[in-house]
Amino acid sequence: MQKKVLALTIILLLTTISLTSISLSQAATSTTSDNQWITDYKIYDATTNALLVQYDASTNTTTPFSPVLPGAQVSITFTVNVIASGEGDLSLRSGLLKPSSGTYWDYSDAGYNLGSSFSPNAATTTFNWVAGQFEITLNGIVPSSSSASKSITAVTLAGPSGTTLDTITITATSAQMGNFQTLLKQKEDELASLKASGVDAGYTALYQNVLTTAQAVALSGDTEDAIALLNGLNGANAPAGSTMQILFYPLVGITAAIAVVFAILFLRTRGKVSYFQLVVEDQIKDLEGLTLRAAKIDRAMSANLDSVKDRLKRLIGM
Numbered sequence: 001m002q003k004k005v006l007a008l009t010i011i012l013l014l015t016t017i018s019l020t021s022i023s024l025s026q027a028a029t030s031t032t033s034d035n036q037w038i039t040d041y042k043i044y045d046a047t048t049n050a051l052l053v054q055y056d057a058s059t060n061t062t063t064p065f066s067p068v069l070p071g072a073q074v075s076i077t078f079t080v081n082v083i084a085s086g087e088g089d090l091s092l093r094s095g096l097l098k099p100s101s102g103t104y105w106d107y108s109d110a111g112y113n114l115g116s117s118f119s120p121n122a123a124t125t126t127f128n129w130v131a132g133q134f135e136i137t138l139n140g141i142v143p144s145s146s147s148a149s150k151s152i153t154a155v156t157l158a159g160p161s162g163t164t165l166d167t168i169t170i171t172a173t174s175a176q177m178g179n180f181q182t183l184l185k186q187k188e189d190e191l192a193s194l195k196a197s198g199v200d201a202g203y204t205a206l207y208q209n210v211l212t213t214a215q216a217v218a219l220s221g222d223t224e225d226a227i228a229l230l231n232g233l234n235g236a237n238a239p240a241g242s243t244m245q246i247l248f249y250p251l252v253g254i255t256a257a258i259a260v261v262f263a264i265l266f267l268r269t270r271g272k273v274s275y276f277q278l279v280v281e282d283q284i285k286d287l288e289g290l291t292l293r294a295a296k297i298d299r300a301m302s303a304n305l306d307s308v309k310d311r312l313k314r315l316i317g318m
Helices: 002-034 175-196 201-219 223-231 244-268 270-294 299-316
Strands: 038-045 051-056 061-064 073-082 089-094 124-128 132-141 149-158 164-173
Touching (some): 038 164, 089 132, 164 175, 175 201, 175 223
Antiparallel strands (some): 073 132, 089 149
C-alpha cells in the first residue's frame, strides 16, 4: 500500500513539474513575440525622397534599395507599438546628427497623445506611456566614419529607467562600398542564373569562391581591389560542359587575379606579414600547378604565368 502511495505521489510530482515547464515555455514565447515595440520602418534620402531601406515586421525582412551613405540627410519613418500602459514616460533617442533644417521628430498622428513632455526639436524626448500605436519620423544626418561599413543605432526606444526596449540599427557604407555591394548583388544574380542554366559545376564553384574572396577583401577595407575581383568575373564565357580545356582559361585568369590581390594586401598590411605571406605562398603553389598544365595547352600563357609566379616570389622574398 505504501509503495502505491509513493508511486502515485511521484507521478503527481512529475506531472506538476511538466505542466509548470510548459507554462513557463509558453510565457517565454509570448514575451519574445511581444518584445517588438518598433515594427515597420522605412529609411528615405531626405534630399531626393528615394527609398533606401525598408523593414517589414510581418515577414521580419529588411530590404535594402540603395546604400545609406555617411553624411547623408535621411528620414526614418517608423511605427511604435505600445503594448500596454505603464507608469512614467517612455523616451525616444536619436543616434543621428541634427538635421540641417527642420526638427528631429515629425509627428502628426492625432490618434495617440504623446503628451506635453514631447519635444520635437530635441535629440532625446519623452512621451506618455499609454497603450496604442502611432507613426513618427526621425530626421537627421548619418554620422561619418573612416571605416567602409559601420552600424549605427539610429533610434532607441527606452523605458522610464532608461532600459532599452527596442532599436533601429542601420549600416552606413562609403560610396565605394555601396558600389561594391551593388556589383556583388549583380554577380550573385549572375551566378544563380549560371547554375540554373546548367553551367559546369566546377566553374560555378570557382565563381562562388571568387565572390567569397571579394567580400573578405572588401571587409578588410580594400574595396577597390574587391571591385576589381568582381569585374574579372564574366559569366558570358562560362563553359557549358565539363571539359577541362574549356574550363582551364577562366580558372587561370581568376586564380592569377586572386594571387595578385593577396600580394597587394600583403604589401598594404605589413602588420599581418605572417598571415598574408602564407596566403601568397599558397597562391604561388597553385600557379606552379597551373603553369605546368598550361604548358601543354599554350606555351605563351605558361611563360606569362611563370613570370607572375617569379614576381610574387620576389615580393615575399622566396
